[in-house]
Amino acid sequence: MPHLVILYTPQLDKETDMDVLCRSLANTMLAARDESGEAVFPPSGTRVLAFPAAHFAVADDGSAGRAVGGTGDYAFVYLQLRVADGRTSATHTQVGDALLQTTQTHFANIFDKRHIGITLQIDEGLPVYDGKYSNLHPLFTKA
Amino acid sequence: MPHLVILYTPQLDKETDMDVLCRSLANTMLAARDESGEAVFPPSGTRVLAFPAAHFAVADDGSAGRAVGGTGDYAFVYLQLRVADGRTSATHTQVGDALLQTTQTHFANIFDKRHIGITLQIDEGLPVYDGKYSNLHPLFTKA
Amino acid sequence: MPHLVILYTPQLDKETDMDVLCRSLANTMLAARDESGEAVFPPSGTRVLAFPAAHFAVADDGSAGRAVGGTGDYAFVYLQLRVADGRTSATHTQVGDALLQTTQTHFANIFDKRHIGITLQIDEGLPVYDGKYSNLHPLFTKA
Numbered sequence: 001m002p003h004l005v006i007l008y009t010p011q012l013d014k015e016t017d018m019d020v021l022c023r024s025l026a027n028t029m030l031a032a033r034d035e036s037g038e039a040v041f042p043p044s045g046t047r048v049l050a051f052p053a054a055h056f057a058v059a060d061d062g063s064a065g066r067a068v069g070g071t072g073d074y075a076f077v078y079l080q081l082r083v084a085d086g087r088t089s090a091t092h093t094q095v096g097d098a099l100l101q102t103t104q105t106h107f108a109n110i111f112d113k114r115h116i117g118i119t120l121q122i123d124e125g126l127p128v129y130d131g132k133y134s135n136l137h138p139l140f141t142k143a
Numbered sequence: 144m145p146h147l148v149i150l151y152t153p154q155l156d157k158e159t160d161m162d163v164l165c166r167s168l169a170n171t172m173l174a175a176r177d178e179s180g181e182a183v184f185p186p187s188g189t190r191v192l193a194f195p196a197a198h199f200a201v202a203d204d205g206s207a208g209r210a211v212g213g214t215g216d217y218a219f220v221y222l223q224l225r226v227a228d229g230r231t232s233a234t235h236t237q238v239g240d241a242l243l244q245t246t247q248t249h250f251a252n253i254f255d256k257r258h259i260g261i262t263l264q265i266d267e268g269l270p271v272y273d274g275k276y277s278n279l280h281p282l283f284t285k286a
Numbered sequence: 287m288p289h290l291v292i293l294y295t296p297q298l299d300k301e302t303d304m305d306v307l308c309r310s311l312a313n314t315m316l317a318a319r320d321e322s323g324e325a326v327f328p329p330s331g332t333r334v335l336a337f338p339a340a341h342f343a344v345a346d347d348g349s350a351g352r353a354v355g356g357t358g359d360y361a362f363v364y365l366q367l368r369v370a371d372g373r374t375s376a377t378h379t380q381v382g383d384a385l386l387q388t389t390q391t392h393f394a395n396i397f398d399k400r401h402i403g404i405t406l407q408i409d410e411g412l413p414v415y416d417g418k419y420s421n422l423h424p425l426f427t428k429a
Contacts, residue, residue, distance in 0.1 A: 026200035049196035053335035057312035096415030122415035129239030129265035169343035192339035272382030272408035
């Protein structure tokens with residue numbers, strides 16, 4: 001039951017297409033294979049949701065950015081993937097690296113033009129209750 | 144200090160009233176009783192907050208859904224209840240089942256008409272700092 | 287890699303300036319010093335992001351608030367600071383108290399006029415993957 005939540009500063013919506021990033025990240029998750037060649041994540045459980053902040057403050061008041069010729073407007077993207085426990089450390093690293101690479105590629109043009117920080121973390125969830133109700137799973141379950 | 148955060152795909156706002164879902168879930172939390180008949184959650188601490196994603200990607204590109212006559216537009220609802228630690232496993236199960244039932248009932252009409260996945264998880268928070276400031280608590284504290 | 291996420295009920299956007307709160311909280315984080323006088327958080331890693339809920343339900347249906355002369359419209363602000371592990375309990379307490387004080391000061395006028403609950407928690411993240419890509423860090427790294 002993986003899901004990837006993206007929290008980001010809203011000026012980025014004018015500079016890049018976050019729908020495209022969501023789909024690219026979902027595709028990266030769908031393509032992930034573990035050491036034995038098995039899909040890491042089930043298709044029906046692959047979800048990417050992105051939320052622009054309505055209000056934000058990043059780092060200083062912009063002084064450091066303006067001092068080097070920037071606008072002082074900093075962007076930030078936080079990507080948090082929650083996965084069920086039980087996967088190997090190697091799988092975590094591989095998935096994390098692949099998602100970070102997809103993210104870097106997406107923001108490559110922006111990265112050269114503005115100040116931006118990107119952080120991607122994977123957390124293992126250990127819920128004390130875990131319930132599902134879905135008509136998506138049957139779509140991806142082979143008979 | 145329970146709170147329930149709902150992250151969901153935004154097309155659902157055109158198909159159902161999420162305000163109603165929030166109130167139904169809050170009422171379910173308020174009605175929850177533990178093994179000894181005590182309220183599981185304090186009224187002043189019962190909060191449900193719902194956030195539609197601005198951008199999202201769910202499962203595949205819609206192929207699997209269209210292949211079975213759907214639109215290929217998948218919806219997803221993630222409900223995460225954070226509770227303080229110390230409650231029993233039986234209480235977690237009872238609360239989770241009740242909230243999932245309320246959610247299923249709310250989406251029953253939609254469930255027959257579209258592809259949708261619903262996941263509800265309860266996490267025990269173990270904060271290293273926990274501070275409060277409220278004028279709600281006195282409203283619900285009997286003299 | 288601290289970040290502070292604020293989830294809140296949206297009526298507050300008409301009553302206070304959440305941009306100001308975000309900057310005040312970022313400044314509080316930037317000013318935090320540990321027992322040895324070192325900055326607790328790096329400037330480039332200080333991020334505050336605020337998200338008004340689109341839908342919500344808090345406590346009861348407003349009866350308790352109206353019974354004491356209020357409007358029955360409850361506000362709620364949840365502030366969650368995620369920090370890397372390894373800091374002392376004393377540092378957590380000091381940072382939490384400072385952030386809660388900043389928050390209380392910000393909402394002081396509102397607090398006397400409406401029902402509102404504020405909760406601030408600090409969580410230690412223990413990610414199984416932690417990746418970064420940033421051109422902010424060099425801005426704040428002394429040569």
